Amino acid sequence: MKKVIVYSTPTCPYCVVAKEFLKDNNIEFEAKDVAVDEAARKEMLEKTGQMGVPVVDIDGEIIIGFNEGRIRELLDIK
């Protein structure tokens, strides 16, 4: 199974949408809250070179923003 990490803040609408989308499709993921978790924030900046959330990491493939099509593609969701 692919390892999925979602970097998000609690108040960002698209972060909520992204996490709900994964849950609805029974995808397990690790959620990292960059608002409080400083290490996660640093990790996200290093991976993406930017600060916009959500960031979805699927086995090292980085998706910035909620891009449903790309997530479906990488996780093979029909």
Next chain:
Amino acid sequence: MHDLVIIGSSAAGLSAGIYAARAGLDFVIIEKDKGGNTANAGLVENYLGTISKSGLELYQDFEAHAKQYNPKIVSGEVKRLSKEREVFIVETDKEKHESKTVIVASGANHRKLGIEGEKEFENKGISYCETCDGPIFKNKVVSVIGGGNSAIKAAFSLSKIASKVYIINIEDKFSAEKIYLDKIEKLSNIELIYKAKTEKFEGENFLNKLTYEDLNSGERRSLDVDGAFIYVGLVPNTIFIDNDLEIINENKEIIVDKFGKTKIEGLFAAGDVTDLPYRQISIASGAGAMAALVALEYIRKN
């Protein structure tokens, strides 16, 4: 062919959808940005019946309410809206819908300043959504550019996260509601700068400097900032509307009458996308209901 296509699924679109469903219309809602400006609104305290709730939660209430009626909501971006003979054609990136009537409730997106460094540092310090990105600026120095409700609300939220917040307003007073201005007045880490025209953003990998012109003296001044939140108004999402329909004004807004009717028979609009003043969730939801009712009347007569 549908009775009605609703473009947009936030306050105006979902409100129209509830009226359409209750009237038994055959309709579809096309959704691009889930939640629209309602979801991004931060804390909402002026929507009747909701004492205080985040915009996201309020939007989730709207969605849950609309979904009680099992409306058909399809995700997609509308690429073109046109009318051929008596039929509206709504083409999205995925499919094509034909309909007797259309309600455009596609909302509006943040306006950009269009200045040097703005594009370069987007998501690298520059943001248009405090509810999304604000928490990342813990103990940092940030600026908010603008003077309306959205700007002042963003500054208020940021004052609890960032160490210092500059509010840069091009005017000599703020247009935000007094209740918001009173809130920020008491805060020691907010500094208000008036008559200041933001000119340039600079940095290395991330934003670290902003330059503005002091419109009183004509002098250039710089501030060391890690973040800049830009709230300088909205641009309606009308790019997909066929020019031949001639319903767009110079501000890219859809021209409507007090019922939400455009000059094209069967074509209506509601919410932030129209030329009616005051972009408020309550006004958008009311306008969505109005547009659905006039659409219903039009369908019954034709």
